[in-house]
Amino acid sequence: MRLLVLLATALFLTAVHAQAQVYAPYDGYDEFDGYGYDDPYSPYPPPDYYDPAPRYQEPPYDRSALSTRSTRGTIVIATREHTLIYTTGNGEQFAYPIAVGREGKQWYGTTRVVSKRLHPEWRPTASMRQKNPRLPEVVRPGPANPLGTRAIYLADGLLRIHGTNDPSSIGTNASSGCFRMYRQDVEELYEMVQPGTRVIVQR
Template sequence: MFAFKSLRAAALFGAALIGFSMPNAAGAYTRVVAFRSSYGAGTVVISMSQRKLFYVLDDGRAIEYPVAVAKPGKEWLGSARIAGKYSHPDWSPPAVVKHDHPNLPNFIPGGSARNPMGVAAMTLDRDQIAIHGTTRHMRASIGTRASYGCIRMLNEDVADLYDRVGVGTPVVMRP
């Protein structure tokens, strides 16, 4: 018989055994899935083709999150690291976004319903690329190719991931 120190530990164990969803700290449902790879625990792996982000656990498991990935022509592949973590970040559109959407304001404060970064952002050590939340009207983009290179998550999912990672966490983008 197993003794668990917390209800969360017991739920994670159960989810790992049978692969179902469970509520996370943000109230969303976290899906623990089988994930065999050579990446170490704590690595963030993004599958562009699956439109999924995996936070690698140990023993061949990962937490799976649905995401929006880059539009064709804006994608990137390879390795990066989390360079910064920001709660309710301000946002200024990069030049390429401003060029395509000239009516966007030059600055949107954090916490604004119009801020496309959502409740949290983790910047990568790549030029103007982040893993971030989304606005309410952009939730439908999750599962599509919609961004300018960033990885877009549901706000409840980005809040959960934000609590799991630190600056320096490895991030891998796969085709």
């Protein structure tokens, strides 16, 4: 009888100890506002059935018109052709379709990459919020974020090459001056370019 009481007490204490177990915090929870696997901007790979953008089409741009020697390690943006071409230091070229700025919002010239951001926040400018008071001060990473999953900042940081939550705009004059890319394209470019990369924006 005494043995049974001891056994029951031991079992009870073990159960209480298990319930009272304290686990160390895990910083990964809700890192991206709790978006799950079905979210195209989730940090996790999308499921097999998910197609995040229209089928890729090679941009209609004559790459041979670029001198490989003079553009090595450079991003060239051809505004009229809605095309971004990155030439690696080895001379390999990658061409991507993009969206460019609307009339009156386009910029031309030479600048450089100043920084890059993974899963960026979008902060509308004061003038944007004045025109549209419904805009929030900040849009966190996720499907509603106009910058998509990657942002490459140019010049003073206001001009960007970035993803988009509106892939149907690619190939058009749609932005406030920035350059939008399909998700898979901007993620590839993001891995290749580094701060200091020269960027030439042509008409």
